Amino acid sequence: MTLLSVQHLGKSFGGVAAARDVSFTLQRGEMLAIIGPNGAGKSTVFNMVGGQLRPDRGTVLLDGRNITAASPQMRFRLGVGRTFQVAQTFLSMSVAENVQMALVSRRRESGALWSPARSRCRDEAVTLLERVGMADAADHPCSALAYGDVKRVELAIALAGHPKLLLMDEPTAGMAARERADLMDLTASIADAEGIGVLFTEHDMDVVFGHAERVIVLVRGQTIATGSPEDIRQDPDVRRAYLGDEHALEKPKGMDSA
Template sequence: MSLLAVRNLGKSFGAVVAARDVGFTLERGEMLALIGPNGAGKSTVFNMIGGQLRPDRGQVLLDGRDITSASPQRRFRQGVGRTFQVAQTFLSMTVAENVQMALISGRRETQELSGPVRVRHRDEALALLGLVGMQDAADRACSALAYGDVKRVELAIALAGQPKLLLMDEPTAGMAPRERAALMDLTASIAASRSIGVLFTEHDMDVVFGHADRVLVLLRGEIIAAGAPDAIRQDARVRQAYLGDEHALDPPAARSPA
């Protein structure tokens, strides 16, 4: 049984069809990229899987359980973690406190808080920060971190819910090229070691083809191609979809200098 099974998802906004009969599976430990040109429907599909949008039709199954109508909070408790294009952290809190809050929320302890957050689940928070290389910054305010480090903290926050499925929306947006590769290398390593399925959207094709096990390509709300990165890179229909940037799918060494 696949970790995630998406079946015939459809969504329209008035006369605009944003997703039409979208279906795919995701396995444990797999890195699956969802790409497409602007307006292809990536955000719509992503948000239907995350619970921010209700599909007009179709199903989302997690470990065989239908979560199509579940709220984002319920999905979180059933094993769906998420990071966002713009990192979501409490800037006034310390790095450790951000992760501790995620642990508290995931265990439904928010109603029981009677003391400072910093005394709850600190050892577990530090272990998660160690996993993403941020333990030394545990007592710094998130507001004092470089953006690449904030992204690592956000990953630790997502891992606090012990996700089976991790949704990453433009995970490397706003990061320098070297930081992008490091973050995705880290994510792939964690996904493999913990058998977490990762679905991510991304505009940086170097990130996609360098880190995805498989790639899904959306165009006008429909999946037009699915397969291994090398096969997708050579697919004629995919290259046609990206004609606005004719070199977008080429390996870095093969691109013409600007």
């Protein structure tokens, strides 16, 4: 059964169409990337799926359930996790406490936060940190971490909601090349093992072509191509959309020839 079905989404701002009749599906365990030039409508579509924006038209279905009007909080409870372009963590808290806060929220225990949270869901938080390779830093303040490690903590926070669908907005922004590959390899392994569908936006073509199973290309709010990374790389309309740069969509270094 299809996990996510986006049907005919449209959104305008001040008479300017940011998204026009955008439709796609995502299966369990699949990595799907949305790419496009600046101003293509990627963020608009992404935020309509995440609930930060309400579409003017169209529907968003999760496991067949209409969540078009659901708040981000409700989507979290229904199994939608999210990471952000700029990692969202509480820098004054420890690594484990950040994950514990997400677990407390999932269990709807936030009303009981008058008591110390350090003991709440501690074991489960450490287990999640082990999955992302950050258990050894559980008691370190997030403010002391390298940025690549903060991104791993943010992934653990997203996983705390037991997501069916994981939304990743520019997941490797600000990271070194090796860190980018490691984070996306980790995400792909977790998604495959647990059947989590991953929808992500990304400017780094190495990340897109190295990890996405399918790619959607938006230009001026419209879908101009959908297909495998190799299909997208060879599509003449996609090449033209990237300002005629014949190198912008080349195969990442180290990948086998098609």
